[in-house]
Amino acid sequence: MEGINWLAVIAAALSMFGIGGLWYSPVLFGTCWMRENELTEADLKNSSQAKIFGFSAVFSLIMAANLAAFLNTDDLTLGFAMAASLAAGLGWAALGVAVVALFERRSWTYIAINGGYLTVSFLTMGPILALWR
Numbered sequence: 001m002e003g004i005n006w007l008a009v010i011a012a013a014l015s016m017f018g019i020g021g022l023w024y025s026p027v028l029f030g031t032c033w034m035r036e037n038e039l040t041e042a043d044l045k046n047s048s049q050a051k052i053f054g055f056s057a058v059f060s061l062i063m064a065a066n067l068a069a070f071l072n073t074d075d076l077t078l079g080f081a082m083a084a085s086l087a088a089g090l091g092w093a094a095l096g097v098a099v100v101a102l103f104e105r106r107s108w109t110y111i112a113i114n115g116g117y118l119t120v121s122f123l124t125m126g127p128i129l130a131l132w133r
Contacts, residue, residue, distance in 0.1 A: 003133075004065070004068045004072055005068075005132055005133055007132070008128055008129050009064045009065050011128050011132065012064035012124075012125035012128045013057070013060040013061040013063070015121070015125055015128060016063065016064065016121040016124070016125060017056065019120055019121050019124060020060075020121070023117045029113045029116075029117075032109060032113065033114075036109050036113065067084075067085065067088055067129060070084060071084060071126065071129050076130055080130075081129065082127065082130075084126060085122045085125060086122070089119035089121065090115070090119040093119070093122065094115030094116070094118045095115070097111060097114050
């Protein structure tokens with residue numbers, strides 16, 4: 001893990017957290033996401049926010065650290081960071097969600113919302129990690 005800028009990792013994790021806040025808000029896809037998951041406002045209020053946000057923050061940090069380790073090369077370019085971020089976000093994370101969702105009989109809308117979030121998040125984390133070394 002030598003050569004990793006841990007402040008950049010934290011910033012990348014925070015970016016993912018922030019994108020999620022916007023992505024799943026009523027401003028973007030929150031209403032549609034709730035409908036696809038058959039959730040109500042009451043369901044959201046009756047859940048453990050500390051557990052959800054706490055684990056989400058930890059998981060975002062782990063994903064950012066994982067991507068930082070993958071990008072930890074002396075000859076890293078922004079182009080490679082973007083390609084690797086796209087591969088991680090769309091090629092692995094989003095398509096992984098899609099495979100599980102297909103077996104769960106989820107809709108293409110559900111797949112697009114959640115897969116899109118992961119893809120955009122990774123495409124945001126990559127440049128942060130590449131440029132802040």
